[in-house]
Amino acid sequence: MTQFFQQVINGLSIGSVYALMAVGYSLVYSIMNFSNFAHGGVIMLGAYFGFFSLTLLHLPFLAAFLLASIGTTILAIVVERIAYKPLRERKAPFLYFIISAMGASILLENIVIATIGPTFRTYPEVFARTPISIGPLAIGRLDLLMFVISAVCLTALILFIEKTKMGKAIQAAAYNIKACALMGINTDKVILIVFGLGGFLAGVAGVFFGMKYTVYPQIGNITTKSFIAAVFGGLGSLPGAVLGSVILGILETFVAGYLSSQYRDLIAFVILIGVLIIRPSGIMGKNTEDKA
Amino acid sequence: MDWTYIQGILMLAGINLISVLGLSLLTGFTGLFSFGHAGFMAIGAYIGALMTVSPSTTPAGLGLPFFVGIIAGGAAAGIVSYFIGRITLSLKGDYFCIATLGFGEATRLLLNNVQIFGGSRGWPGVPYKSTLPVIVLVDVVAVLFLANLIKSRHGRNMIAVREEELAAQVSGIDVFKYKMTALIISAVYAGVAGVFFGHYMTFIQPKMFSMTKSTELTIIVIFGGLGSISGSVLGAVLLTALPEILRAFEIWRLVFYGAAVILIMISRPKGLMGGMELTPSGIRKAQLERKARLEARAEARRLNGLEDGSADEGRGA
Numbered sequence: 001m002t003q004f005f006q007q008v009i010n011g012l013s014i015g016s017v018y019a020l021m022a023v024g025y026s027l028v029y030s031i032m033n034f035s036n037f038a039h040g041g042v043i044m045l046g047a048y049f050g051f052f053s054l055t056l057l058h059l060p061f062l063a064a065f066l067l068a069s070i071g072t073t074i075l076a077i078v079v080e081r082i083a084y085k086p087l088r089e090r091k092a093p094f095l096y097f098i099i100s101a102m103g104a105s106i107l108l109e110n111i112v113i114a115t116i117g118p119t120f121r122t123y124p125e126v127f128a129r130t131p132i133s134i135g136p137l138a139i140g141r142l143d144l145l146m147f148v149i150s151a152v153c154l155t156a157l158i159l160f161i162e163k164t165k166m167g168k169a170i171q172a173a174a175y176n177i178k179a180c181a182l183m184g185i186n187t188d189k190v191i192l193i194v195f196g197l198g199g200f201l202a203g204v205a206g207v208f209f210g211m212k213y214t215v216y217p218q219i220g221n222i223t224t225k226s227f228i229a230a231v232f233g234g235l236g237s238l239p240g241a242v243l244g245s246v247i248l249g250i251l252e253t254f255v256a257g258y259l260s261s262q263y264r265d266l267i268a269f270v271i272l273i274g275v276l277i278i279r280p281s282g283i284m285g286k287n288t289e290d291k292a
Numbered sequence: 293m294d295w296t297y298i299q300g301i302l303m304l305a306g307i308n309l310i311s312v313l314g315l316s317l318l319t320g321f322t323g324l325f326s327f328g329h330a331g332f333m334a335i336g337a338y339i340g341a342l343m344t345v346s347p348s349t350t351p352a353g354l355g356l357p358f359f360v361g362i363i364a365g366g367a368a369a370g371i372v373s374y375f376i377g378r379i380t381l382s383l384k385g386d387y388f389c390i391a392t393l394g395f396g397e398a399t400r401l402l403l404n405n406v407q408i409f410g411g412s413r414g415w416p417g418v419p420y421k422s423t424l425p426v427i428v429l430v431d432v433v434a435v436l437f438l439a440n441l442i443k444s445r446h447g448r449n450m451i452a453v454r455e456e457e458l459a460a461q462v463s464g465i466d467v468f469k470y471k472m473t474a475l476i477i478s479a480v481y482a483g484v485a486g487v488f489f490g491h492y493m494t495f496i497q498p499k500m501f502s503m504t505k506s507t508e509l510t511i512i513v514i515f516g517g518l519g520s521i522s523g524s525v526l527g528a529v530l531l532t533a534l535p536e537i538l539r540a541f542e543i544w545r546l547v548f549y550g551a552a553v554i555l556i557m558i559s560r561p562k563g564l565m566g567g568m569e570l571t572p573s574g575i576r577k578a579q580l581e582r583k584a585r586l587e588a589r590a591e592a593r594r595l596n597g598l599e600d601g602s603a604d605e606g607r608g609a
Contacts, residue, residue: 035386086558094386095325096557099514102507103553110546224397224503231390266401272394277379280387 002136007257008250013143015249016150017212020205021226022233022241023157024076024198030174030236031194032088034097035227038079040220041108042199046072046206047215048116054124061126069203076199077192079104088191105220112217121215146208153204154242157197161238166193174236225252225265228272234285243283299424301536306427307488309528312512313434313521314481319510320518321442322474323454324381325389327506328396332369332479334501335399336486338409340365341418341496349417352408358421362430362487369483370476377475381468396506403498414497422492430488434481438521441477450474451519482509511553517563522570527563 021043028036050068053059059067083100127145131138161167173180173190181187205226209219226245233244248268256264275282311333318324340361345353380391404412441447450470452460461467490496508531516527534552538545556563568578 033386035390083554083558090561092557092561096561098325098386098389099511100554100557102511103550103557105550106507106553107547107550110543110550114543114547228394235386262405266398266405269394269398269401273391273398276383276387276391276394280383
């Protein structure tokens with residue numbers, strides 16, 4: 001039983017980081033109806049920004065965190081301006097967005113390989129590795145922090161979307177972006193904010209990911225799993241993305257803990273196919289029948 | 293630049309072309325987008341190798357001739373695609389795309405765990421059987437088959453599905469059947485390409501068939517131009533050779549590649565040859581269209597002149 005709860009704790013902590021990434025995919029999907037595969041590249045660069053602000057600039061942890069997030073916010077917006085805005089203006093079909101996103105992802109990954117190098121880098125130790133123990137259970141300090149900060153960020157995001165005027169505009173744009181523009185909402189600005197928000201959370205997630213594992217140019221491939229979590233929860237739905245991420249995180253740690261860690265990645269893709277067959281709109285997604 | 297090097301590039305281009313042609317039918321002519329065709333290539337490569345590897349090197353090998361491997365690899369990919377199609381073809385646009393992505397990655401991860409095939413370490417000892425003449429022959433057959441298919445009633449039905457699914461259905465076209473046909477043919481092509489790829493590299497590893505490979509294939513189709521066979525041929529040759537030409541820039545070449553993809557998407561979404569063909573009749577058609585466009589533009593300019601440039605003022609305001 002102890003092992004069971006231990007796995008749940010581990011799953012929650014990784015699931016919360018998945019949620020930070022998945023929300024970025026979902027936000028963009030809800031407004032623009034395409035899967036932004038460049039998001040993985042933005043997360044990867046977030047991990048690098050954090051790494052260099054800690055090692056080269058010797059910034060305190062929180063400042064490094066902030067710097068990384070601001071960096072990815074700007075980066076996500078730049079990607080949008082260069083790779084998607086011309087397509088938006090031409091009203092290109094979703095496929096062109098996806099290919100453009102793939103191009104951006106290849107570009108970001110290889111810029112890093114060319115300038116920083118393909119080597120794996122380990123974050124300096126910011127927190128002691130000794131876990132905090134609650135009875136028989138052990139929680140890593142980093143895991144706890146990951147969970148808390150992710151929860152704070154996600155709550156702030158949901159409050160922003162529910163309570164502010166801009167949040168309302170985002171909701172409206174997700175419902176119908178054309179009607180939104182007719183009602184006098186500056187949809188270009190809405191899209192900018194959405195990419196900025198996704199980028200900011202990508203930075204937070206990237207730093208955590210780098211701290212938990214290592215930093216390397218192909219992190220983007222792992223973030224595909226958070227995309228799966230977003231599909232699982234229902235693309236375009238924020239609570240869905242969070243729920244899907246937590247469930248995926250817990251399932252993964254269970255598979256790794258009870259079966260074999262080799263099947264950990266496989267389970268994510270099996271879930272993906274399963275969800276698409278049984279309920280393509282995911283747990284909480286809006287009905288996608290007849291979008292065409 | 294010696295002949296062996298050029299021959300190697302040509303062979304890789306030819307192998308890519310086989311799977312690109314299949315994908316061109318699926319994407320360019322039927323309007324379905326796949327990010328999982330590397331999965332079909334993997335199935336072809338592994339099943340093909342299973343047939344031809346001699347039992348002395350791998351106990352599972354059957355030691356059969358190469359052509360049996362080609363047929364078995366293509367057939368295996370086709371059969372798998374039938375089942376994949378049954379469960380995913382009813383999904384709309386983006387979701388079909390994501391499902392194929394899931395299929396491709398799941399195939400790769402499954403192969404990582406199949407120990408008879410060497411798991412993630414790969415499978416060495418696949419006989420070297422792919423030669424340039426055979427690849428060119430298969431390419432020619434593949435192009436001819438595709439060109440005839442597209443000219444036939446079936447091909448036109450596929451294009452109708454691409455243009456307007458609902459209208460096609462209303463006109464009595466069995467949309468699901470034509471999507472399925474396109475998917476199976478494209479999977480067979482990818483499977484055959486996989487067999488050649490394995491017998492060219494003489495070593496196969498699940499890592500070779502990742503999502504990056506699927507993306508690369510789709511990028512070639514788009515680069516060449518949707519709905520154009522000659523575009524696919526040009527695209528496969530150019531884009532396979534491009535990284536080799538850029539080899540002088542070493543690590544920067546993939547940066548250029550990524551930038552080029554974005555640039556094509558935002559500046560020339562039709563690709564090289566979107567909707568056009570490099571055949572005598574295709575060129576004539578393109579010329580006629582160009583002439584008509586120029587005439588229309590001249591006419592518009594003349595009308596603008598008649599209105600004393602008021603249209604221009606309107607645009608300026």
